[in-house]
Amino acid sequence: MLFIAGLDGELVHCSDAMRRSLGLAPDHETSLTALAHPEDREAVAASLAQLKGGGDPVQIDVRWQDGRGAYATLSYSARRSQEGDAVHGSLRPAAGDARTARLKGELLDCIANQVDMAVWAIDREGTFIYHDGKGVEKAGIRRGELVGKNIFEAYRAAPEITEGVQRALAGEEMHIYSGVHGLHWESWFSPVRIDGRVEMVAGLTFNVTELRMAEEELRAKLLQIDKQQEVIRNLSTPIIEVWSGVLTLPLVGVVDSMRTADVMDALLTRIVDQQARYAILDLTGVNMVDSSVASNIIQLVTAIRLLGAEGVVAGIKPNVAQTMVSLGLDLSQIPTQRNLRAALAFCIQGMSREQQRQPPAGKPSPG
Numbered sequence: 346m347l348f349i350a351g352l353d354g355e356l357v358h359c360s361d362a363m364r365r366s367l368g369l370a371p372d373h374e375t376s377l378t379a380l381a382h383p384e385d386r387e388a389v390a391a392s393l394a395q396l397k398g399g400g401d402p403v404q405i406d407v408r409w410q411d412g413r414g415a416y417a418t419l420s421y422s423a424r425r426s427q428e429g430d431a432v433h434g435s436l437r438p439a440a441g442d443a444r445t446a447r448l449k450g451e452l453l454d455c456i457a458n459q460v461d462m463a464v465w466a467i468d469r470e471g472t473f474i475y476h477d478g479k480g481v482e483k484a485g486i487r488r489g490e491l492v493g494k495n496i497f498e499a500y501r502a503a504p505e506i507t508e509g510v511q512r513a514l515a516g517e518e519m520h521i522y523s524g525v526h527g528l529h530w531e532s533w534f535s536p537v538r539i540d541g542r543v544e545m546v547a548g549l550t551f552n553v554t555e556l557r558m559a560e561e562e563l564r565a566k567l568l569q570i571d572k573q574q575e576v577i578r579n580l581s582t583p584i585i586e587v588w589s590g591v592l593t594l595p596l597v598g599v600v601d602s603m604r605t606a607d608v609m610d611a612l613l614t615r616i617v618d619q620q621a622r623y624a625i626l627d628l629t630g631v632n633m634v635d636s637s638v639a640s641n642i643i644q645l646v647t648a649i650r651l652l653g654a655e656g657v658v659a660g661i662k663p664n665v666a667q668t669m670v671s672l673g674l675d676l677s678q679i680p681t682q683r684n685l686r687a688a689l690a691f692c693i694q695g696m697s698r699e700q701q702r703q704p705p706a707g708k709p710s711p712g
Contacts, residue, residue, distance in 0.1 A: 346366055346435060347433075348434055350431065350432045354389070367380060367411050368411050380409050381409060381410075388405055404422045404423075405420075420436070420439045421434065422437075460551070462480045463477070463480040463484070464476075464550075466547045470495070472494070473492045473496060476491045480551065480552045486526070505521050513534035513535065519533070520532070529556075530552060583595065591689065592612070594625065594627065595685075596627065605638050608645070609648065612649075613649070616652050616654050621654055622695075622696060623654060623656075624649050624654055624655070626646070626658045626659065628660045628662070629660030630660075633664065639672055643679065656679065657688045658676075658682075659684055660684050661681060
């Protein structure tokens with residue numbers, strides 16, 4: 346970045362690169378001291394005074410203001426012209442900034458070579474100006490192969506990519522997932538602004554194929570576990586039709602609240618589907634119930650009645666009976682039998698009485 350200034354520091358002419366870097370309009374009049382950071386203006390003024398007095402060329406690091414009001418450290422070199430009426434000079438990245446930039450580049454190269462990712466950039470037209478990284482090779486593409494090609498043409502079959510790039514070129518930060526080159530990718534698109542205008546888009550694209558496959562495998566296993574649990578629940582609460590119109594539900598082991606809820610849903614559905622008249626809850630294999638389960642059993646019998654059927658409880662063990670009594674639960678309205686055989690006989694007798702009360706076919710009922 347080159348410039349010509351008067352001996353008093355007034356800027357007479359500067360290169361286009363300097364204008365772009367400092368955000369100077371073509372007709373903008375300013376001075377070197379005005380562009381310098383307030384804390385560095387004294388040093389700039391002293392250098393101009395040295396040159397005006399015929400001193401040696403100067404070179405110092407100065408913070409200069411750009412068009413956005415931010416300051417960047419640049420190496421300021423200046424000498425008096427041969428005619429002696431002007432100052433010729435240049436601005437370039439300071440040695441420290443150059444080392445930092447070089448270090449950043451080396452770190453980026455190291456990461457791109459070790460991590461399964463692609464680092465790329467496109468200009469405003471969508472043309473690749475940079476394309477590198479270990480992930481590029483995984484996609485079956487040579488590093489740099491897409492440089493000079495247009496991203497909208499290269500990935501026209503992947504609308505999630507082209508639409509994301511268009512939005513990034515419009516100034517929006519983007520994060521997308523895509524599937525191209527037979528792999529799964531996660532990408533970030535970042536607009537790069539120069540003088541307030543988006544001039545390019547930088548992209549980081551990670552190969553997440555293994556992660557996606559692991560997620561799909563995990564979902565498949567969870568689905569398999571859900572199906573297995575459903576089979577176990579069906580086996581642990583089998584509903585058997587022991588007589589025409591009579592269902593029995595033998596419960597075995599520990600009956601908790603969750604299992605009781607599953608039982609209620611399954612049994613009520615079967616009663617409706619098979620138009621059952623009786624449902625026997627066989628508690629012979631149950632050694633213990635809690636207060637919540639005991640209440641749920643009573644609620645289940647009540648729900649069975651609401652469906653037009655009758656619930657019968659059979660095989661209550663002494664300790665279970667004591668639990669229900671100690672809780673003050675009213676079992677007087679619930680038919681109970683000592684075992685499954687007695688409960689089945691009770692149901693058959695009840696259906697026989699109902700049939701006897703029905704009038705013969707073709708004979709009108711009295712009244």
